[in-house]
Amino acid sequence: METQRRSFLKLMGVGGAFTLLPVGLARAATTPNPEDRAVYISASAGDHGDYYVSAFNASGKILFEQPLPGRGHDIGLRPDHADVAAVERRPGLYGLILDRHTGDVRAKLHCPEDRRFYGHAIYSNDGRYLYITENDFDHARGVVSVWDAKDGYRRVAEFDSFGTGPHELHLMPDGEHLVIANGGLHTHPDQDGRTPLNISSMQPNLSIIDRRTGKLVHQAALKHDWHKLSIRHLDVASNGTIAAGFQYQGDLTDQVPLVGIWHPGSDIRPIEAPDTVQYRMRQYCGSVRFDASGQVFGISCPRGGLVTFWDARTNDFLTHIAAPDGCGLAATDRAGEFVGTSGLGNGWRLDAIRRKRVELPDDSLKSQHWDNHLRRIIA
Amino acid sequence: MIFKPNWRSLLLSTTTAMAFGLASPGAHADIPDENYQAVLAHLLGTVMPPKLDEFHASTETLTQDFENFCSDPDAGGLEDAQTAFHAAMDIWQEIQPWRMGPLVANGRDQHIEYWPDKHGTAARQFRKLMFDKPAAYTDPEKLAGASAALQGFPALEEVLFADDHGDQMIAADEDGVFLCQYGTAIATNLGTLSAELQEEWPAFATAMENAGPDSMDYPTAKFAATDLYRALHEGLLIISTQKLARPLGENAEDARASRAESPLSKRSLRNIEHNLIGLFAIYDGKWGDIGEEGKGLAALIENSLLDRSFRLNWQTVGDSVAKLPPSVTEVLEQPDGYETLTDLKGQIEFLTTLVENDVGGNTQLGGGFNALDGD
Structure with missing residues (x-):
């Protein structure tokens, strides 16, 4: 593992001499950093069943807290615009469009009666359309709804997600296709909307659809032995490489991969960490994020209190950093660096290359339980 | 009941x-962090090491009893080997739930006991093994690189308790001789695995006991x-x-x-x-x-x-x-x-x-x- 990390450091142009520099000097050697203007935004919770969308700056200072009617999940960012979309986690009924600078509510989305939101939303590159994963629960069918931001967020279309239990979705680099993680789990609001009803027959997949027509372009699944690996979260690098994190619905002691790399048109390639790390991932990945270079991706494992880091070029495990109850991950503008948040109120700067974890200095961050996903915007 | x-x-x-x-x-x-530290020190530093010693000793006894049995096979020797198997399994079953660190490193817990075997891998591989009788499976070092299903307690259980394997070993026929050599190799391999646990545990326990903000594993x-x-x-x-x-x-x-x-x-x-x-x-x-x-x-x-x-x-x-x-x-x-x-x-x-x-x-x-x- 250490050899892999050393070769990786060499590839990234990070030698021992650099790592020996005092932190201050190392920072001074770099150009002025847009990180100073970075704002991180995430769903969060207080101590008393109170839920928010909250934003904090690079120091961890909370900038706003906008109350939500229920627990949020991920935040969709409208390109070149003040809007951000907070969609209630499954089985969600509401979506709020908020001002990213103040948290003020700009529009409300209502889920149709026979659908439930699943917490994730993504905008088209031109900012016009918002895509949301939903559950057509009476037909055990996943759908992606389309909302026109320029027409008061009117619901204008609905596409098949080509699977059950769609969760995270992303725009592909061409801006014309959506990749969807169909987790495979059927749930129904009459049975709490969260309890899986089909574990023995679940069939997760990754699907790519045309965002304008809804036509299926690519689809891949894991081998049948691994059909209980719910493919839930993903991120896409600028070269189109897709990294995915799984959540296993089978036995605690089963040895299964929890991470996959997908180049559309080929099979999903499962990758594993060394046993002592793989075991500590506790069969559960919570969030996936590529770094600024697109070469490294981080996968958080909140049940094990770890963030794992992987090399997307070689498909190798790189390293891991303990992060108790850590889940939210956002890439900074530096290669191999992420900001992570936890349900315990922590915020860290995590450096996958130098294997370092530094707590964000402002304590105001600690007033919240930070939810599964974190997004970074430049103010 | x-x-x-x-x-x-x-x-x-x-x-x-x-x-x-x-x-x-x-x-x-x-709860102050030092209270957790005291629990870690006690359980990982004081309690577990002697239990790993006990486990290793039980695998050495198992190996010895198996060798004794195979050198002059009879019913009494078989019973002794079976008794030693139970003794080693007893302490292993107490250690087994402490699934952390060296116990899970390199798939060690699965090498010691491959279970559950959902696809019947062990039975299928065992049948093939008895048909081919490859010499590599009578060499503990080579066995350590073989399928987990063929190198731990379930495989030894098959040798000692299944069908007429005991009679075959006592009769020292072709199958019996192979079973004896294979069983001895499994017991020896279990001794090696338990020795690795003894050796690796202290560093793991120390890392846990020294948890602190500078540790990337246990902050x-x-x-x-x-x-x-x-x-x-x-x-x-x-x-x-x-x-x-x-x-x-x-x-x-x-x-x-x-x-x-x-x-x-x-x-x-x-x-x-x-x-x-x-x-x-x-x-x-x-x-x-x-x-x-x-x-x-x-x-x-x-x-x-x-x-x-x-x-x-x-x-x-x-x-x-x-x-x-x-x-x-x-x-x-x-x-x-x-x-x-x-x-x-x-x-x-x-x-x-x-x-x-x-x-x-x-x-x-x-x-x-x-x-x-x-x-």
Whole structure:
């Protein structure tokens, strides 16, 4: 593992001499950093069943807290615009469009009666359309709804997600296709909307659809032995490489991969960490994020209190950093660096290359339980 | 099976009584990190190493007894080897639930005991092995690189307890000679694996005990102690969802003793009895003659009433298991055997609930906003 990390450091142009520099000097050697203007935004919770969308700056200072009617999940960012979309986690009924600078509510989305939101939303590159994963629960069918931001967020279309239990979705680099993680789990609001009803027959997949027509372009699944690996979260690098994190619905002691790399048109390639790390991932990945270079991706494992880091070029495990109850991950503008948040109120700067974890200095961050996903915007 | 009518009411009544004396975990102040550090030092530094020594010694005895048997095979020698197998399995089953660090490194726990074998891999590979009789499988070093299904306790169980293997070894026919050599290699390999555990454990224990903000593995002692809590919690889950649920199947008609752990050596429930001993040591801090009562996770629980109640509940379940025959086969052959096993599964599930609510809550180790309720 250490050899892999050393070769990786060499590839990234990070030698021992650099790592020996005092932190201050190392920072001074770099150009002025847009990180100073970075704002991180995430769903969060207080101590008393109170839920928010909250934003904090690079120091961890909370900038706003906008109350939500229920627990949020991920935040969709409208390109070149003040809007951000907070969609209630499954089985969600509401979506709020908020001002990213103040948290003020700009529009409300209502889920149709026979659908439930699943917490994730993504905008088209031109900012016009918002895509949301939903559950057509009476037909055990996943759908992606389309909302026109320029027409008061009117619901204008609905596409098949080509699977059950769609969760995270992303725009592909061409801006014309959506990749969807169909987790495979059927749930129904009459049975709490969260309890899986089909574990023995679940069939997760990754699907790519045309965002304008809804036509299926690519689809891949894991081998049948691994059909209980719910493919839930993903991120896409600028070269189109897709990294995915799984959540296993089978036995605690089963040895299964929890991470996959997908180049559309080929099979999903499962990758594993060394046993002592793989075991500590506790069969559960919570969030996936590529770094600024697109070469490294981080996968958080909140049940094990770890963030794992992987090399997307070689498909190798790189390293891991303990992060108790850590889940939210956002890439900074530096290669191999992420900001992570936890349900315990922590915020860290995590450096996958130098294997370092530094707590964000402002304590105001600690007033919240930070939810599964974190997004970074430049103010 | 005698416990059936009363366990539920007994367990429930003690827990109900507890409710009057307890405040919610949230009402307690944070437990200082040094309290967790003391628990880590005791369990990982004081309690576990002698148990790993005991495990290693048992595998050495097993190897010796197997070699003695094979040098001059007879029924008495076979019985000695079988007895040594049971002794080694007893201590392994106590250690098995401490799934962390060196126990899971390099797939070691699976190499020691490949179970559950959902696809019948071991049986299929064993049949091929007996047909080909490759010399590599009689060499402990080469065996260590072979399939996990062919190199640990289940493989040795097949050699010692299956069909007429004992008679073949005593007769020293072609199959018997190979079985003897293969069995000796497995026992030797188990000795190697247990020695690796002894060797690697101290560094792991030190890393856990030295948890701190500079550690990229364990930033606090509390975080490190979470691994102990999880071992306790998951150990119970594995008993109910695998060791009991697999033989029980969907219903009485679907029940199969062959799906239990260690069915050939007829010790599936004896395994659970020993699992419970190892698991309770995590809570209590005393494991047989080793350690000290109250210095495990129990040291983090201020409420003595809750502590007493938990111990009583655990004792009730332990007594229930002790009254059962060691074999699932034997229990399922009884008229009310299926209900008996189902009942035991219910007791283990109830203990799991107590661990989640009482131990997890009061030690402050069972929480986690994202860990418990992510998406």
